[in-house]
Structure formats: structure tokens, C-alpha cells
Amino acid sequence: MNIFTAIRNNILDSLDELVKDGKLPATIDPSRMVAEPPRDAAHGDAATNAAMVMAAQAGMKPREFAELLAEKLKALPIVETVEIAGPGFVNMRLSKTFWDGCLKEILEKGSEFGSSDMGKGRKKNVEFVSANPTGPMHVGHSRGAVFGDALASLLQKAGYDVTREYYINDAGAQVDVLARSAFLRYKEALGENIGAIPEGLYPGAYLIPVGKALAEKYGNAWTDKPEAEWLPVFRAFAIEKMMDMIRDDLAALGIKFDVFSSERALVEAGKVDEVIEFLRSKGLIYEGVLEPPKGKVVEDYEPHPQTLFKATLFGDDVDRALKKSNGFQTYFASDMAYHLDKYRRGFDDMIDVWGADHGGYVKRMQAAIKALTDGKAKLDVKLCQMVNLMSNGEPVKMSKRAGTFVTLRDMVDAVGKDVMRFIMLTRKNDAQLDFDVEKVKEQSKDNPVFYVNYAYARAASVRRRAREMFPNRDLSLSALAKADFSLLTDESEVALIRLLAELPRQVEVAAAAHEPHRIAYYLNDVAAAFHGLWNKGRENADLRFLEADKPEQSLARLALIEATAVVIASGLDIFGVTPVEEM
């Protein structure tokens, strides 16, 4: 469990007692009170701002309030010392037996350690990737894919019931283009010389096997038919093939979706018309003319009346079109229908992961959610910035035409799934990221996953040595959980335990903020603490992990090392990265 939640509860109990004792008024409001690890370890193991937040309410000075609270906290069995510092912080140092208990818990829980019940099983929907089904995934998609998947895992670890969802944009004009491109490849497969692929169609070679499959299935049955007849057939066939390809690409990255939602299915079921009528019944629809776009010259702009949604009532900058000038529904209209569908499937807590170039779309979607659910649902949109592809410090130009189009699959094959995933998660989602294909392959310090994995590999190495040194001892996690932790007395050993015990809190904080990258930084800290401890043992023989003539001490230290491995593996598991035992 999150030890800081436990400490906060202890403080709340102490405050209750002070109220009962008549020393504090019952009107104090502890909602803003927190218990946190202090930034500087010299301040102790846990700090609370209780006095600063509530002193005024109690009509006291912060330090007076702090004195009262400190007296109560001193009596707690897990508390070693209490100090008041600065403007009124109450700093606690927790007892060694408390930390020993934490270490025991890590070993007992094993890979389950770090899990939280913060989410209380509430449903959350994470929609990500949602790449158009018109070709293979390219590297540009990989960041959103990895981010969405890791965020989903993080939320699961924090106790949410998470659904990973992919929205298939299979209703727009681009899938008609796909169908025509496939038709051309179909004729090619039947022996026709198709020449160069005309402008406006997809030229990619990935459609050649689709054409062959169509030729095998239908022979020349469609060659002389009008487009109106073959197009729906070819479209459905090609989309299915594209989705198979995309699913394979995602699987190569270790990503699996729970739900694939089809835009076309929504449209054909009349859900888009339904959502427009639904909004109309709420008086949120009107026919009007939009202003021409500002700051950007649109050559063929002509004002014409359209069906508009009153998005401005819900915080958007302008009202938004639901029907095009030709009367067809806009993408936004079907996206509204889609999000309403998600809401009706029981998701009032949704996350969408988009590329940063869709930033201008966020407000209107949030306005839509407000309008559609009367403010009952929430939508967090996470924008993933671009990945700058580099090779030895030089930018890599991507061009579909030049054939240097780098697919996601190429990248996975080149650098490996785990490296790719970890690197994508070492930056905030809204910060640009340089990804150097060569440096990352070097297996050096330029590879961020390496440092963390190295710590894990070292731990595994100690485990192997221990088995040789103590062949008759039970070295399983459950056995090590019973080791004598009082033998771990060095400050750097206790510091490592403190850090390891923080994983549940790190998971909760990262999950609440929807920011998986925090786990990457935390793991880096854990690795650093472990590497530091390791080198202390090189310099000071008394701190060596394993000594044949001191089996009890060796087992206690092995327990600490195994706990480190557990925490690293648990954290990497959120990222979908498997640590390796030897490198």
C-alpha cells in the first residue's frame, strides 16, 4: 500500500484526538493536508503541511499547531522522531522496524507490489492509435501507441478497470481511395499493365498482396463492372486486410486492444443522425454560416449555410459544423456519436490519445462531451508530440515517395520492442522527443533503458552467486521475506528500502496525473541508488552483499537486492518492458 496514505490517515486520527481533547476546534478542514516524502532526505521520511494549512482555522500560529500535532505523532509506534521545521512543517522519521516491514511486504507481494486500489475498479476507457486503416503503421504512430498502452497499464496497476480501444476511421473518403488503390492492384494481379500509380491513390507495395488476394477470390468478376458496384466490396476487403496488418504491427510492439470500434458501423446504424437529433432536441443545433478562417488564406472559401452545433456554449471558440456544404456529415459529427456511444457503454471517464497536430480539436471534443452527457462524463485528451527521428545526430527525412518511409515494423526490427517502448516513455507526452536509431542500438549510456536494466542484471548476477555460495539455503522471495532485516544498518541500505517502498505512491501519483513518464524517472532513481550501494561494497568490504562466513547478513542483503529487482521488474512491467537477467 501507499505508506503516505497510511501516514496521512494516522495524522487524521491524531487530529481527531486533539479535537476530542478540546485542543483544536472541530471546524478544522484537513482536505488540503498532505503527507509526502520531503524533497530533502535530511528532513526525515515523511512531512506534513498540516499546521500551515489549518493553523489559521484554529486561530493559532503554525508552529503552535505543529507542537500539538507533534506530541500526538510521537506516540505512534511507527514514528521514531518528530521535528518541526521551517514555516511549520512537521517532519517524521519512521522507525527502522517500519522500513523492515516494508521490505518484507515487497518480497511477499513480489510482482504484485506497486499495485493500488486507488481506482476502486472504476471503468476507464483509453482510446489510442486509431490510425487510419489505409496502410501500415509508421514510426509517427509509435509514440501514441506506446504511450496509450503504458498509460492503460499504469491505470490498471492503480486499480482501474481499463478498456483499451481503437477507433477505426473506416467511413471517410480515404477508405474509398484505398478501395480504388486496391482495385488497381487487383487488375495488376490479373495481368494488366497498370503503369505508374496515379496521383491521389496509395502507391504502397503493401497493397500488392491485397490485389492478389482479391484476384484469387473473385477472378475477373469485377473488372468490367462500374465502380459503384465493386467499391463497397473492395473497400470492406481492403480495410479488413489493413486492420490485420495494423494488428500485427501493434502486436510487434506488444500492444493488444480490447475493443475495435468502427466508424462505419456507427454511421450505418444511424448513430450519427441520432446524435444530431439528440442535440437538436436540446436546442443546440441551428443552421448558420461560419466566418471564414482567420490568419490563413483559403482560396476557394465560399460562405454557405451549414448545420452547426453550439459549441461556444460549452467553452469552444466557434460553433462547429456537423454537416458539410454538400449535406454529408462531418467527421466531428461521427466523432460525437462515437463518444456518446462510449458514454452509453458505461464510460464516464475517458482518455483520448492524439497527435499534437490535433491540438485544435481538443476544445470542441470536450465541449461535445459536456453537451452530450450534461457534464457527467469527463474526457482527458493527451497530446503526443512528434518524435524526431535521428541517425547519429542527423535528422532522418521520411518520405513516402522516396521509399525511405519508415514503418513502425522497421523500427521494431531495428531497435527492439523494449528499447523503443522505454525511450518513448522517458519524456512527457507533450514534449518533443529525439529518437536516435543508431545511438539507441549502441547499448551504451545513450540508451536510457540500459541503465535501469543494468541494475536488474547486476541483481540477477548476485542471485546467481548466492546460489553458488549458499547451495543449501532457500533463496526464494518468500524465504527471504523472513530474513533478519535488522542486519541492514548502513544508511545507504535503509535509503534504498525507503525508495523501493515508494513504488505504490509513484504509481498512484503517475496514474492520477495520467503521466507514465514519472515511472521512468523513478526507476532511474532506484537504479542509481542500487548502483551506488553496489560500488560502496567495492570500496568497503564490510558492505559487500555476499560473504560466505556471514550467511545471515548475506541473506538479508540478498533480500534487499531481490526487492530492488522486484521493484524494477514491476515498474518495467507497466511499460511493457521485460528486464533481462544478463546483458
Place this chain on the structure above:
RNA sequence: GCGCCCGUAGCUCAGCUGGAUAGAGUAUCGGCCUCCGAAGCCGAGGGUCGUGGGUUCGAAUCCCGCCGGGCGCACCA
């Protein structure tokens, strides 16, 4: 013109939603391998947190104004 994101050490970035003396990596300099993996560790220097105001016990963090950078801005998806 409007909206969103960003501005923190020479460089790349953290900073736990308002906490204490702002931290890592990298680069530079100086140390540590007869000893559990040196792909590592320890230490030093390096900052007006773009800028000017405001909010309060307290601001890199929240609000407003500037300066600088990125993205987006009818009907496309």
C-alpha cells in the same frame, strides 16, 4: 487576428498539481577496477527558473501583461 503547448545549468530534460537550500543526465575537470559485472560509482564547477506585476504564511508551479519558440485555425480525417 484567435486558440492550445512550451521557455529551468553550455546541451537534453525532471521538478510528485503551492512547500523547505531548484535536481538528474550529458559535456568539462579531479578521483575509484588484486575484491559480488567500471555498460558502474564518488567529488567539483555551472541557475535572476524568458520578463514585469499580482494572489499568500510560501510561487519554477496559480492569475494578468509583455518577449521568444512550436502547433493548429470552413467543408478533410
